[in-house]
Amino acid sequence: MIKPLGERVLVEPIEQEETTAFGIVLPDTAKEKPQEGKVVAVGSGALKDGVRVPLEVKEGDRVLFSKYAGTEVKYEGKEYLIMKESDIHAIVG
Amino acid sequence: MIKPLGERVLVEPIEQEETTAFGIVLPDTAKEKPQEGKVVAVGSGALKDGVRVPLEVKEGDRVLFSKYAGTEVKYEGKEYLIMKESDIHAIVG
Amino acid sequence: MIKPLGERVLVEPIEQEETTAFGIVLPDTAKEKPQEGKVVAVGSGALKDGVRVPLEVKEGDRVLFSKYAGTEVKYEGKEYLIMKESDIHAIVG
Amino acid sequence: MIKPLGERVLVEPIEQEETTAFGIVLPDTAKEKPQEGKVVAVGSGALKDGVRVPLEVKEGDRVLFSKYAGTEVKYEGKEYLIMKESDIHAIVG
Amino acid sequence: MIKPLGERVLVEPIEQEETTAFGIVLPDTAKEKPQEGKVVAVGSGALKDGVRVPLEVKEGDRVLFSKYAGTEVKYEGKEYLIMKESDIHAIVG
Amino acid sequence: MIKPLGERVLVEPIEQEETTAFGIVLPDTAKEKPQEGKVVAVGSGALKDGVRVPLEVKEGDRVLFSKYAGTEVKYEGKEYLIMKESDIHAIVG
Amino acid sequence: MIKPLGERVLVEPIEQEETTAFGIVLPDTAKEKPQEGKVVAVGSGALKDGVRVPLEVKEGDRVLFSKYAGTEVKYEGKEYLIMKESDIHAIVG
Numbered sequence: 001m002i003k004p005l006g007e008r009v010l011v012e013p014i015e016q017e018e019t020t021a022f023g024i025v026l027p028d029t030a031k032e033k034p035q036e037g038k039v040v041a042v043g044s045g046a047l048k049d050g051v052r053v054p055l056e057v058k059e060g061d062r063v064l065f066s067k068y069a070g071t072e073v074k075y076e077g078k079e080y081l082i083m084k085e086s087d088i089h090a091i092v093g
Numbered sequence: 094m095i096k097p098l099g100e101r102v103l104v105e106p107i108e109q110e111e112t113t114a115f116g117i118v119l120p121d122t123a124k125e126k127p128q129e130g131k132v133v134a135v136g137s138g139a140l141k142d143g144v145r146v147p148l149e150v151k152e153g154d155r156v157l158f159s160k161y162a163g164t165e166v167k168y169e170g171k172e173y174l175i176m177k178e179s180d181i182h183a184i185v186g
Numbered sequence: 187m188i189k190p191l192g193e194r195v196l197v198e199p200i201e202q203e204e205t206t207a208f209g210i211v212l213p214d215t216a217k218e219k220p221q222e223g224k225v226v227a228v229g230s231g232a233l234k235d236g237v238r239v240p241l242e243v244k245e246g247d248r249v250l251f252s253k254y255a256g257t258e259v260k261y262e263g264k265e266y267l268i269m270k271e272s273d274i275h276a277i278v279g
Numbered sequence: 280m281i282k283p284l285g286e287r288v289l290v291e292p293i294e295q296e297e298t299t300a301f302g303i304v305l306p307d308t309a310k311e312k313p314q315e316g317k318v319v320a321v322g323s324g325a326l327k328d329g330v331r332v333p334l335e336v337k338e339g340d341r342v343l344f345s346k347y348a349g350t351e352v353k354y355e356g357k358e359y360l361i362m363k364e365s366d367i368h369a370i371v372g
Numbered sequence: 373m374i375k376p377l378g379e380r381v382l383v384e385p386i387e388q389e390e391t392t393a394f395g396i397v398l399p400d401t402a403k404e405k406p407q408e409g410k411v412v413a414v415g416s417g418a419l420k421d422g423v424r425v426p427l428e429v430k431e432g433d434r435v436l437f438s439k440y441a442g443t444e445v446k447y448e449g450k451e452y453l454i455m456k457e458s459d460i461h462a463i464v465g
Numbered sequence: 466m467i468k469p470l471g472e473r474v475l476v477e478p479i480e481q482e483e484t485t486a487f488g489i490v491l492p493d494t495a496k497e498k499p500q501e502g503k504v505v506a507v508g509s510g511a512l513k514d515g516v517r518v519p520l521e522v523k524e525g526d527r528v529l530f531s532k533y534a535g536t537e538v539k540y541e542g543k544e545y546l547i548m549k550e551s552d553i554h555a556i557v558g
Numbered sequence: 559m560i561k562p563l564g565e566r567v568l569v570e571p572i573e574q575e576e577t578t579a580f581g582i583v584l585p586d587t588a589k590e591k592p593q594e595g596k597v598v599a600v601g602s603g604a605l606k607d608g609v610r611v612p613l614e615v616k617e618g619d620r621v622l623f624s625k626y627a628g629t630e631v632k633y634e635g636k637e638y639l640i641m642k643e644s645d646i647h648a649i650v651g
Contacts, residue, residue: 001464001465002436002462002463002464003462003463003464004461004462005428005429005457005460005461005462005463006428006458008461008462010462034164034166034175044428046140047418047420047425048140048142048143049142049143049420049421050420050421050423050425051143053140053143056098056099056137057098064095064164064166064175066164071406071436071438071461073406073436073461073462075464082406082436082461082462085098086099088098089097089098089101089164089166089175090095090096090097090098090101090103090166090175091095091096091098092094092095092096092168093094126257126258126259127257127259127268139233141233141235141236142235142236144236146233146236149191149192149230150191157188157257157259157268159257178191179192181191182190182191182194182257182259182268183188183189183190183191183194183196183259183268184188184189184191185187185188185189185261186187220350220352220361232326234326234328234329235328235329237329239326239329242284242285242323243284250281250350250352250361252350271284272285274284275283275284275287275350275352275361276281276282276283276284276287276289276352276361277281277282277284278280278281278282278354279280312536312537312538313536313538313547325512327512327514327515328514328515330515332512332515335470335471335509336470343467343536343538343547345536364470365471367470368469368470368473368536368538368547369467369468369469369470369473369475369538369547370467370468370470371466371467371468371540372466373650373651374622374648374649374650375648375649375650376647376648377614377615377643377646377647377648377649378614378644380647380648382648416614419604419606419611421606421607422606422607422609422611443591443592443622443624443647444591445591445592445622445647445648447650454592454622454647454648499629499631499640511605513605513607513608514607514608516608518605518608521563521564521602522563529560529629529631529640531629550563551564553563554562554563554566554629554631554640555560555561555562555563555566555568555631555640556560556561556563557559557560557561557633558559
């Protein structure tokens with residue numbers, strides 16, 4: 001088990017081909033394009049004025065996130081990304 | 094469905110020709126010129142001191158936003174931009 | 187109609203010649219010189235700790251603002267600037 | 280009339296010769312040297328946590344301010360500087 | 373004894389070989405890869421608005437942290453890292 | 466009279482020779498070395514959340530301050546420095 | 559006497575040889591290595607939201623601090639460092 005800390009989220013990236021199946025296709029321009037993934041675990045929330053504010057995303061959400069976001073980890077043979085919730089743009093599906 | 098997170102907004106850009114029809118024409122100088130679009134979905138609001146503050150824009154609003162704002166996504170064949178509300182200058186129409 | 191968001195203000199710039207008529211002449215040195223304009227519409231105010239704080243300027247005010255402030259828009263044939271209130275130095279007249 | 284906004288102050292700079300008469304002479308080293316001026320008008324104060332905090336300087340105060348502070352304006356033939364109160368170091372006299 | 377101050381944590385790094393035994397293998401790409409370690413001592417928490425907020429990690433936790441995080445110390449022959457909790461991405465195991 | 470604003474302090478620098486007499490001698494290394502001076506006047510305090518917090522130093526205190534701190538002024542033939550209290554390291558004597 | 563201001567601490571550095579005697583030996587890598595010292599005097603604490611928050615370290619504590627932290631002073635023949643508490647990593651011993 002990997003339990004992200006604070007406002008961090010553990011995301012399993014979804015390959016581009018699978019992505020298309022869900023209807024998200026990235027257009028062909030110069031702007032940064034988000035990547036899709038599935039939330040696997042979430043932290044206890046950001047600390048604001050001494051209070052933990054729960055995250056908006058939850059386990060199982062399909063999310064769009066900044067392509068360059070996060071830190072890679074491999075756990076039991078699978079690759080994940082640990083990123084801050086602020087790197088996630090939207091929930092899809 | 095794409096649900097933007099926090100202070101983010103999903104905007105469908107409006108082409109320049111259509112823009113003219115609505116009376117907004119961009120003058121011809123060196124300053125940055127905003128682009129027009131239609132709000133398709135809004136996030137739950139920015140988190141300020143542990144409270145979600147609702148966004149000012151709502152679904153259906155026509156907005157002017159920074160030309161370089163946002164991240165592109167294509168969803169069910171249409172192109173959208175996900176941007177922060179702070180990248181939106183004004184509501185028009 | 188253009189409704190500025192948050193702490194933004196819609197300003198109609200006043201040409202330098204007209205400016206002189208109002209008594210404001212910009213001296214001839216290297217420092218940045220403000221430009222004069224008329225406030226046409228104001229936003230609902232900046233968000234501070236979850237509260238909207240009304241702007242100090244109001245529709246009709248003649249203002250001095252940073253020459254490089256704002257974003258240009260043309261609306262129904264007239265040119266305007268959308269800027270943050272913090273780019274406005276003073277009310278004149 | 281020029282009414283500065285927020286934490287801004289309208290200052291009429293005093294020439295160096297006149298300065299000497301008031302006892303302030305700037306020493307001859309490499310450090311930045313403040314300039315002297317007279318406060319002509321003050322803003323309604325800085326906005327802190329939704330409250331306007333009145334400025335410390337008032338109309339008529341003679342002040343020392345950063346030599347490179349402010350924006351120049353000429354009004355009814357006289358030259359002024361609009362600066363933030365934080366650019367003012369001290370009240371003299 | 374080494375008692376970290378504030379939001380700091382004392383971590384005993386775990387060698388890569390041992391890491392594999394726990395199921396964490398770092399993938400082979402260009403992104404920054406976290407390192408694994410064991411929390412040995414924790415500070416009294418970060419100071420937020422005059423209140424000490426206890427840390428999320430505790431003595432004995434196995435953690436993933438930024439590879440370049442922290443300051444090295446050797447104490448009674450063992451090597452440790454003192455880092456801020458914000459440099460720790462997740463608790464594993 | 467020079468009345469510093471806010472968190473500013475008016476300091477009369479003390480020459481190095483006199484400094485030695487008070488027991489403070491600056492060691493001979495590459496690190497920044499503080500200078501000694503006497504507080505001549507203090508501001509009304511820094512503004513924190515709408516409240517003036519009185520300064521820690523008071524008139525007459527001998528202080529160590531950053532060698533490059535402050536702005537020089539000459540008043541009635543004497544040279545002073547106006548600096549922020551945060552540039553003062555310690556009270557000595 | 560030297561009384562540090564605010565969140566500052568007066569530290570007497572301990573030579574590397576003496577350090578070894580206390581069990582702290584600095585490993586031989588490229589990372590920044592902390593230095594050891596003894597707290598001689600502490601300030602009244604950092605100012606947070608108008609309240610003085612007492613420091614965590616106290617007179618007599620042996621501490622590890624950033625090697626490049628602080629400002630040097632010599633007082634009655636001894637060399638000290640004045641640093642912010644945030645430059646201190648841990649209490650040892």
